[in-house]
Amino acid sequence: MVRKSTSKETARKPNMREAILAAAEELFATNGFNAVSVRDIAQAAGANPGSVTYHFKTKDGLLLEIYRRHCGPMNLRRSELLAAAKRVRDLQDRLEAIVRAYVVPAFTSGSDLAGGGARFTRLRAVMSAEGNEVARKIIAQTFDDTSHAFIDAIHESLPHIPRTDIVWRSHFLLGALYYSLVTPERVSRLSRGEADGGDAANAIEQLVQATVASFQAPALDQAAPVRRRPVVSSKT
Amino acid sequence: MVRKSTSKETARKPNMREAILAAAEELFATNGFNAVSVRDIAQAAGANPGSVTYHFKTKDGLLLEIYRRHCGPMNLRRSELLAAAKRVRDLQDRLEAIVRAYVVPAFTSGSDLAGGGARFTRLRAVMSAEGNEVARKIIAQTFDDTSHAFIDAIHESLPHIPRTDIVWRSHFLLGALYYSLVTPERVSRLSRGEADGGDAANAIEQLVQATVASFQAPALDQAAPVRRRPVVSSKT
DNA sequence: TGATCTTTTGTACGATAGTACAAATCGTAT
DNA sequence: ATACGATTTGTACTATCGTACAAAAGATCA
Numbered sequence: 001m002v003r004k005s006t007s008k009e010t011a012r013k014p015n016m017r018e019a020i021l022a023a024a025e026e027l028f029a030t031n032g033f034n035a036v037s038v039r040d041i042a043q044a045a046g047a048n049p050g051s052v053t054y055h056f057k058t059k060d061g062l063l064l065e066i067y068r069r070h071c072g073p074m075n076l077r078r079s080e081l082l083a084a085a086k087r088v089r090d091l092q093d094r095l096e097a098i099v100r101a102y103v104v105p106a107f108t109s110g111s112d113l114a115g116g117g118a119r120f121t122r123l124r125a126v127m128s129a130e131g132n133e134v135a136r137k138i139i140a141q142t143f144d145d146t147s148h149a150f151i152d153a154i155h156e157s158l159p160h161i162p163r164t165d166i167v168w169r170s171h172f173l174l175g176a177l178y179y180s181l182v183t184p185e186r187v188s189r190l191s192r193g194e195a196d197g198g199d200a201a202n203a204i205e206q207l208v209q210a211t212v213a214s215f216q217a218p219a220l221d222q223a224a225p226v227r228r229r230p231v232v233s234s235k236t
Numbered sequence: 237m238v239r240k241s242t243s244k245e246t247a248r249k250p251n252m253r254e255a256i257l258a259a260a261e262e263l264f265a266t267n268g269f270n271a272v273s274v275r276d277i278a279q280a281a282g283a284n285p286g287s288v289t290y291h292f293k294t295k296d297g298l299l300l301e302i303y304r305r306h307c308g309p310m311n312l313r314r315s316e317l318l319a320a321a322k323r324v325r326d327l328q329d330r331l332e333a334i335v336r337a338y339v340v341p342a343f344t345s346g347s348d349l350a351g352g353g354a355r356f357t358r359l360r361a362v363m364s365a366e367g368n369e370v371a372r373k374i375i376a377q378t379f380d381d382t383s384h385a386f387i388d389a390i391h392e393s394l395p396h397i398p399r400t401d402i403v404w405r406s407h408f409l410l411g412a413l414y415y416s417l418v419t420p421e422r423v424s425r426l427s428r429g430e431a432d433g434g435d436a437a438n439a440i441e442q443l444v445q446a447t448v449a450s451f452q453a454p455a456l457d458q459a460a461p462v463r464r465r466p467v468v469s470s471k472t
Numbered sequence: 473t474g475a476t477c478t479t480t481t482g483t484a485c486g487a488t489a490g491t492a493c494a495a496a497t498c499g500t501a502t
Numbered sequence: 503a504t505a506c507g508a509t510t511t512g513t514a515c516t517a518t519c520g521t522a523c524a525a526a527a528g529a530t531c532a
Contacts, residue, residue, distance in 0.1 A: 167427040171426070179364075206456060211408075293521090
């Protein structure tokens with residue numbers, strides 16, 4: 001509604017607003033929120049610092065707008081893929097499809113909103129690590145619904161696993177996903193060049209396969225939480 | 237053994253240096269490096285800002301000292317547990333013991349150095365997300381050896397899985413570990429109070445169980461990286 | 473006790489942060 | 503062409519940052 005459908009669409013350079021958003025997204029995702037100044041963003045976007053204030057009022061407002069931009073499309077895409085996945089007959093295949101529906105939109109690195117999840121997902125990872133307040137609120141509001149939908153779907157295809165276990169394992173999935181986007185070069189380093197951590201397609205396959213297996217693991221019996229501590233003995 | 241041997245051990249308050257280190261560790265781990273000022277740290281430690289400069293010269297130096305403090309003891313503990321784990325006969329049990337040897341020292345939340353890994357691990361997670369330069373260097377130097385040792389040990393107990401896959405899966409393990417320490421309340425929230433994300437013992441069990449299963453997953457055939465994309469179709 | 477070294481305090485300085493605001497500039501409709 | 507609203511620019515203000523440094527305070531030993 002800020003827009004205006006009739007005619008007046010100005011801006012000297014072709015949408016400076018978008019350029020600022022893109023620059024901020026990139027810088028926040030790689031350096032964190034506090035390490036990046038409004039002046040840094042403006043410079044990266046080829047804009048004037050005052051322009052940022054004009055379009056987004058505050059630095060928090062800029063972050064907020066980035067979230068607003070991405071949350072909708074990304075959750076929509078996830079919903080579509082989830083709906084398709086739920087139609088898969090074979091239970092094993094269905095589980096894999098569900099996990100894939102969760103992972104793919106977060107990992108795909110197209111530049112537009114619908115597909116361009118990688119940068120935004122990395123941004124969310126960094127904001128979560130920094131304990132950013134603005135991000136925390138939006139995340140809980142926007143993503144918990146989606147998370148619940150996925151957890152429910154997974155639970156349906158694994159009825160014998162307690163919901164609690166599924167929550168934990170999907171939590172691990174998100175952590176692995178985040179970390180893969182934050183530090184991809186670590187994979188290349190540890191595999192001595194045999195794997196490319198930045199190869200999104202391969203990362204997705206690895207993550208999906210590992211996660212499906214973790215979901216299929218036997219349930220933890222909650223009754224005796226501190227049962228077996230096999231063998232491992234400390235010397236001290 | 238830090239204590240005294242000859243004579244000159246001063247300090248008005250009982251080891252202000254330690255208080256500053258502890259305060260910085262806590263604040264960095266929860267808010268990130270850039271969001272915390274030297275004055276914040278000094279205040280939390282009940283010290284004067286100048287004292288921080290005196291003991292650690294710069295803010296980076298303070299972070300560096302935190303790493304120096306923890307890296308040794310933590311890797312030592314991991315080595316001990318790994319050595320014990322490798323002696324386990326049964327392959328399944330051995331794998332679980334190895335994973336546990338990796339996870340436990342990072343998760344235990346005692347206050348002293350040998351066991352107090354949770355806060356430090358969270359700190360590492362946050363620094364990794366922020367792309368902190370100081371941290372990045374130390375991490376690569378100090379932890380890659382440990383990581384390789386664990387990857388090798390896991391590979392030995394799972395000879396049929398390619399090393400690349402094991403690297404990926406242990407990468408996911410670290411991501412899940414980090415995220416569990418960064419955002420434990422998310423687990424409580426998503427499980428609707430049925431699980432406590434802050435319960436370290438339970439988190440460890442869940443993580444170990446899920447991870448062992450992921451390691452045991454069948455290998456990905458590298459030959460055809462983009463093989464099956466079952467069913468999932470997009471409507472757009 | 474007085475000399476000397478270590479630690480803490482208080483203060484200040486330059487740099488940079490977020491943001492406000494007036495002037496300049498541009499695009500568009502009249 | 504002119505007027506007007508939208509945008510961009512330039513600049514300035516205040517706050518806070520990391521850090522330096524001199525003075526004060528405390529501890530140790532001759």
